Amino acid sequence: MRLSRFFLPILKETPKEAEIVSHRLMLRAGMIRQEAAGIYAWLPLGLRVLKKIEAIVREEQNRAGAIELLMPTLQLADLWRESGRYDAYGPEMLRIQDRHKRELLFGPTNEEMITEIFRGYIRSYKSLPLNLYHIQWKFRDEQRPRFGVMRGREFLMKDAYSFDIDEAGARRSYNRMFVAYLRTFARMGLKAIPMRAETGPIGGDLSHEFIVLAETGESGVYIDKDVLDLPVPDMDVDYDGDLTPIVKQWTTAYAATEDVHDGSRYEHEVPEERRVHTRGIEVGQIFYFGTKYSDSMKALVAGPDGIEQPIHGGSYGVGVSRLVGAIIEACHDETGIKWPDAVAPFAVAILNLKQGASDTDAACERLYRELSARGVDVLYDDTDQRAGAKFATADLIGIPWQVMVGPKGLAEGKVEIKRRSDGAREHVALEDAIARLMT
């Protein structure tokens, strides 16, 4: 992508309304624009990151055997009356009347609708286990939306729903999502730690939150530092096999948010030198809620004995749009964002330090053409900005590799490559630059 043809509205000043670093950087880097309180437009740079995150979430859901569908944003109020949650949900639910005075709502979550879909088609335990997910915009009418996409009102969530004949099956489904989440967040370059959680309005009696560690995070966490070094299952993990040992390993060492922190257990179980008190951001939560929705909504299947019984369910959320903010909280410095490779909007930025000079133009065009031909996402800064402004923009928007092409270096046949993550720089011959960037 040539920057001169892209739409990247960088802000020079730090917006006053932004209280946290990810919100400030997303506004400054031209990633989002607020359209109403807690409602954002995703500008092209922001959308590219959102799509990368979404793609990783989708791949790992598919790998774990979940099947994608797509439910609508609007739902019938009557559906929520069946489960009893229509009145219980409170003012966070956005209630709507259509032209015929039918009551709708903008879905904040989809337990009811997926249960309605399930019961419309599935009759027998033989169709189980089943895990259906979608990635769709949700709405929660927060009393005080803030922190940009971290606590927005319209937000993108991946929510999966599992259906099993009994609790043992449901726990296997739960474990599959547990492992998929470990993989999902690790692929994004994050340390996300599962922590035992309250179940809240979803209900049920087993739940884990996945908390990304970031010093600027929203809530305090207490962990045994051993948990930081646990191995993440690789892509060949057998989702049909027994995942209990992995889940056990990850849930044995102490890790808790301040809400559920048990100081005496912490001091008893974790030696002082292994105690880490830091902060974190919730990016996913998984629930086993048994027959809560299948009882009230009559989602029954015939068991092996022919007798109808309510299915055992779980639900599994990932805050896709929230992750964009969470990753920035975990990966930035004073000059801007430092995207992990897997979610970077572009892999490489080419900075033409003297736009209009025939030698730098030719070298940049060649790099741009050859990297693009190899499938690398390149942003070529071909604007008239001076070099200093180009450096600042590249640091701000956090592209992992910067290639600086200036007349001085080119006179010696060289370009400079900078790694955004650690600032490491090297001079390489123009003809070696591509090989260096492809490693």
Next chain:
Amino acid sequence: MRLSRFFLPILKETPKEAEIVSHRLMLRAGMIRQEAAGIYAWLPLGLRVLKKIEAIVREEQNRAGAIELLMPTLQLADLWRESGRYDAYGPEMLRIQDRHKRELLFGPTNEEMITEIFRGYIRSYKSLPLNLYHIQWKFRDEQRPRFGVMRGREFLMKDAYSFDIDEAGARRSYNRMFVAYLRTFARMGLKAIPMRAETGPIGGDLSHEFIVLAETGESGVYIDKDVLDLPVPDMDVDYDGDLTPIVKQWTTAYAATEDVHDGSRYEHEVPEERRVHTRGIEVGQIFYFGTKYSDSMKALVAGPDGIEQPIHGGSYGVGVSRLVGAIIEACHDETGIKWPDAVAPFAVAILNLKQGASDTDAACERLYRELSARGVDVLYDDTDQRAGAKFATADLIGIPWQVMVGPKGLAEGKVEIKRRSDGAREHVALEDAIARLMT
């Protein structure tokens, strides 16, 4: 994908509420489920088609130089008051109040919001031309939603918006979208004919609808049959070059919907043997509306003379979810859907005609594994259904290639391959099947 692990709820009976063939087939094939009037859940098979269509639309928008962003579904009512459309839009607009009694609406289109984004950042003609698009769910509260996804209330639309300094620039932007649309629909296997159209509530004085020809279409069309044989620009078309000749070629021969049909001109211009009266379905519409929104909403840029002037705009819509229905209207027979290759949910269906027999199981597994490894989307019918039911399902859901693996054929080392589009069948050796399917 193994069918035993997929979620494909085929209906045996034809649903009574469905008036048109695409709606019937989408329900029967387990592609969609109605959640409220005009509001559908996309079940896994339907979603796969929707995503293929979306991907083609996106690729061709990007190729034509449009830049993707993503605006939210909800918008502030005040934004629409600026353009004067809030009151004018009528009961099709879904109006919403949030918990703080702020007036929102579920966006039916985005001229206002994109103009607000544009004016927030762009100050100079030097940033033009600019074309920004998104693919997002919209809502229009139809008085009487029907025909499934063809006239739903919640629907997926691609809408692009161009910004130019003057009418000449805007016409070039218009032509780029015109050509992109020719390519987009042709890639989906459709004959889509641009026809001069009324501008309606969007406004402006230049507009074309793109109409897919289908005998079951919603409106009558009159065309000069020469238009059916016009060449579609190939992928190397130069979007920076002069596209006028292509647009002229496609707009010279007579083609009109019954709304604007001019019988005397038709008879005068088109020799009787070239007159074709058929039916069609609108799948896209493009508009040039000049300064309609930039005047009222003050989207001004400085021209080369330094004087601020309103930009000239256009908007360009594709009905992404509607296209799923339109393609079925154009591509089906009495037994089911016949997907064009480019939008098929799977490329190949493997039908194990004797599930549980070691020879058919082994042959199917081998085909499934090897095709999948080559990146082919395969649906492997590994269910316990009898052969007849498997044939019927495969025909209904319209996968372009069916590979039938039965004990009789296998005894001679052969499988049968059927092409869904024309029913052509051939027996090939098991080891040649993959090569045959990859051609």
